[in-house]
């Protein structure tokens with residue numbers, strides 16, 4: 018017996034775009050059997066027939082069928098609810114690989130599918146035995162045998178259920194990034210001001226998350242410009258120290274970021290207030306440029322308010338940004354970028370200077386980098402824009 022609804026469920030599943038956070042808890046093998054046998058017993062209790070043989074036959078068949086249906090539905094729902102790797106965005110696939118391993122992910126889901134088929138076969142075979150005999154003893158024996166075999170199948174997928182339960186906990190903590198909106202990856206040595214930057218530029222609340230393999234909090238922020246959302250993602254513990262010190266998992270996560278970024282901002286703290294020397298920060302920049310060759314990397318000097326020499330055009334930028342904000346119009350405007358004495362584009366997240374101009378520059382670069390495909394444009398983004 019097959020599950021005719023599987024095909025439809027899969028289609029609906031793809032349309033729904035499963036979010037990691039929405040995946041229901043995965044039952045353990047014990048919980049799953051309790052649930053199935055509990056329901057089966059209740060279903061059998063409801064059966065009535067005056068003829069004893071008919072009644073027992075119906076009851077036992079109902080027990081087996083109900084247990085099999087509950088288990089099959091649960092297992093196949095789980096298989097369908099978990100995103101299919103073939104259809105997931107590259108970022109998700111790389112993150113799954115980095116966090117839990119794609120091979121294992123596929124293996125454990127396919128174990129559930131296997132179990133659903135086995136259980137369905139056992140139910141068919143044993144209800145047939147019950148239907149074909151008139152001996153009550155043999156009927157009970159067939160029911161016991163069915164339960165024994167079903168329990169043994171569920172026992173065999175115990176480790177898979179456990180693995181999926183644990184992986185769900187891990188994957189839940191990943192940042193949820195919208196693949197259709199531009200994403201700006203913010204990197205740089207520790208303490209250079211990545212989180213402060215994202216926070217200052219974010220219009221809504223920042224989402225705080227973890228990459229499951231670092232203990233650091235990552236920030237996911239966004240701003241909207243002309244109805245298009247721009248996401249900004251933090252990279253603490255990933256792109257902040259020499260590459261040779263990395264393990265495989267971190268490398269995979271980095272490659273995920275590589276696939277994600279419309280633009281990479283490398284923040285540099287020229288004041289060295291962050292605790293990393295300029296020389297080391299430059300080495301890191303070299304490594305990142307090599308690693309992310311092909312992606313536009315923009316270098317931004319942070320904490321301009323701490324610079325020994327104030328950027329020459331500080332007052333000019335302040336004035337231009339204020340005028341622009343006061344006009345209240347969200348129009349693409351060329352604002353002068355704040356430039357420091359080393360020639361870097363600079364900002365002060367603390368005093369909010371140079372931020373609006375940089376935002377405009379980000380919008381411009383992302384727009385230039387985005388291939389115009391009207392079929393793929395996000396809602397609210399028009400070709401003429």
Ligand SMILES: Nc1nc2c(ncn2[C@@H]2O[C@H](COP(=O)(O)OP(=O)(O)OP(=O)(O)O)[C@@H](O)[C@H]2O)c(=O)[nH]1
Pocket residue numbers: 206207208209210211212213214253254257319320321322323364365366367368
């Ligand atoms: N004066 C001044 N301080 C800043 C500015 N931006 C950030 N800071 C300070 O620099 C320190 C580090 O800032 P964070 O935003 O936490 O830096 P980070 O790069 O996110 O650090 P990690 O997440 O640990 O890698 C904090 O004490 C901030 O208050 C700025 O524009 N001006």
Ligand SMILES: [Mg+2]
Pocket residue numbers: 211212213234251253
């Ligand atoms: Mg931070």
